[in-house]
Amino acid sequence: MTLTRRLIVCLDVKGGRVVKGTRFVDLRDVGDPVELAARYEAEGADEIVFLDISATSEERGTLLDVAQRTAERLFIPLTIGGGVRTADDVARVLRAGADKVAINSAAVLRPEVLSDAAAMFGAQCVVSSIDAKLIEGSWRVFTHGGKTATDLDAIAWARECVSRGAGEILLTSVDRDGSRDGYDIDLTRAVSDAVDVPVIASGGAGSAADVIVAIRSGNADAALVAGILHDRVTTVAEIKAHMREALLPVRNAA
């Protein structure tokens, strides 16, 4: 056997609760992050990502408490992203209970945050979160939840993030996010072939078939799913059964 391909479940967290909405609007409370994370572990998820979409510092403060309560119950890796700006922020989030920290907008503003964090905690806990959108034939990096365009080319930026110490790339297609039309395979493959660290495909999962294509054709090491699980379109176990049938190496849940 070899390193298995991972299925990662993403939960949007705001004010200490898991919320669901469409592009940050119409947010609905869907439950307690600790409970939901534990349930996805039991179903066979390989990792959990909490994306903090809190708007205020009061809401953000509760995230560290959530991280600690989750870490005490969750025995698979937990990544936390959203609003991480400095190496001190990384330290706080790791200390609270995350195993990896995803850094997005802050790295665009100040790329040194990646090297600072990697030097202190090791590259394996530094995840570069990149939101990319196709504009006139090339992928452009967007920040601030996919709302703000930058001048950066996504493939060149992914290379730079890795050279600065990122140990993993969480690559989200802004075009596909929430669409359920499938991952952007061309984008995933372009980045995956350009860097030597693992790449997580994100944005657009509509079915197990999409996950399989992201791994097989997109060369992704892992695929991130959210909405289709929360809406019970499918389950972790069902997606992994399809991955197994497609002869991808996957971990069996205990």
Next chain:
Amino acid sequence: MSAKTIVTIFDYGAGNMHSLAKALDVGDNVEIRLQRDPLAALATDALVLPGVGAFGNAAARLASGAGPMRDAILAGLPTLCICLGMQLLFEESEEGPGGGPAGLGVIPGRVRRLRARRIPQIGWNEVDSFDEALPEVAYFANSYVCEPDNEDCVVAYTTHERDRFASAVTIANAVGVQFHPEKSSSAGVRFVRDFVHGVIR
């Protein structure tokens, strides 16, 4: 004298200790302590060197107590060493700038970079071993691996791409694992609890 079995996690000052502390906590007869002082950490029934951080930083934190810690481990202190903790059992690492602080030198050998395209290795991989206490599949997050001079201490191997490396070693009453048992779901937690139960007995 405390009637409880004391399990001390050496805290390098970085990273998530909650999952590990929870995995080690098998019940009322065990007390889990976090300790940042390497000498004070040796006043314990069992020692845990956790797996978060970079080699240079962690070795620097250990430096003031490295000799006594090495002696205690070789004299039979039950010790569980996870990921970076396993690497610290060795003499030196390719990680970080040259001439940096050394490891404990409990096991002769060195820590080298993985020979693979995708580095770090992040994800679940097979633990190939005859030792049934070890999980069969476990979560790894590492760029470096241990290369003992003498493979007699190796009790499990794992292969990333084409690089086959020691994923578990034992010496005296210490066990070192390159994977994260506290992140390897129920099989990993069982392995951690078996270690603690072995100390209580």
